[in-house]
Amino acid sequence: MDRIAAALGDAARWRIVELLAERPRSVGELAELTGLRQPQTSKHLQTLARAGLVTVFPLGQRRVHALEAQPLAALAGRLRELAAATEGHAGERDVVARYRAAIDREAAAADRDRWADGRSFAFERLLPEPPEVVWRHWAEPELLASWWVPPSMTVTACVLEPRPGGRVVLRYRDADAEYPSEGRVLVAQEPEHLVFDLAVTGPASFTGHYDLRLEPESGGTRLRLDLGITATTVEAVPFIAGIEPGWQQVLDHLTEVLTKRKG
Known part of the structure; x- marks a missing residue:
């Protein structure tokens, strides 16, 4: 999970993932659509592949990259769990927010x-x-x-x-x-x-x-x-x-x- 999150933490790689979610694409096509050079695009694809997010298919002289849904589904599930936990403890966040507001009010009075x-x-x-x-x-x-x-x-x-x-x-x-x-x-x-x-x-x-x-x-x-x-x-x-x-x-x-x- 940490490797997936790290791989998706780059804006260029996130854009590549969005493009691959539409359909498999070659390095050249991805480079053209993202505005990156091909060597940069290849390095990003290697990082995504190491995280298990992308699979490479050699097709003759071409190499087509396809996105894997399972790691994304696992990440989405974990994010849903975190969102639910955050909502479950929303009261504690509200206490902190009220405390911060109270400090501001008291600071104005403490002359x-x-x-x-x-x-x-x-x-x-x-x-x-x-x-x-x-x-x-x-x-x-x-x-x-x-x-x-x-x-x-x-x-x-x-x-x-x-x-x-x-x-x-x-x-x-x-x-x-x-x-x-x-x-x-x-x-x-x-x-x-x-x-x-x-x-x-x-x-x-x-x-x-x-x-x-x-x-x-x-x-x-x-x-x-x-x-x-x-x-x-x-x-x-x-x-x-x-x-x-x-x-x-x-x-x-x-x-x-x-x-x-x-x-």
Whole structure:
């Protein structure tokens, strides 16, 4: 497949393939129709032949080249698979597009430090497990790390000690950098109420005040998370822009983890 794609990645060879799709042709005819010299045309045909796309038929003193349909059909099938996979993950592309738009909006507003102080967010989910189980997924490091990370990133540290004064640590990384944050638990009333602060550290910093409530509902749990922002630096634009889509994604991930657990 790689050889076929590489062979078709040249405009001149693509034009030759289009002409051969109509009917078999000689080198001379192809050279005339493409405007290439015959030696160039021959080299392109050799490349297409090595990829299995073209077969050569010696006919006396003439050599006629014919296109093979099977490799093209295989490539078309693979392209259909890729198109279907892309459509299946269109939501993730939309998240990236919304994130990019949010960065542009926030950058226009970030004219001084503390520009986003007082900003608040609220998130809700109906989860398929009782509050006791949901609480464990916040309080136990291994379970917390199983869902509290943005897509395409890796958790390197994940701790939330469910007691007043307990540590909160979240560090994750991607191919470009590591993103650390630390804070303290303020309220811990198992399994219904958890309040903590978490500060992203470094030049691009802000502090989030998180208020989590878990209420039993219809055989599961109604989760509500309120988040307030303080101590915002100008450089924190990408983080502030990413709060809404980021928390939507990680809470979706928590829902998936709990759904699989129950199933």
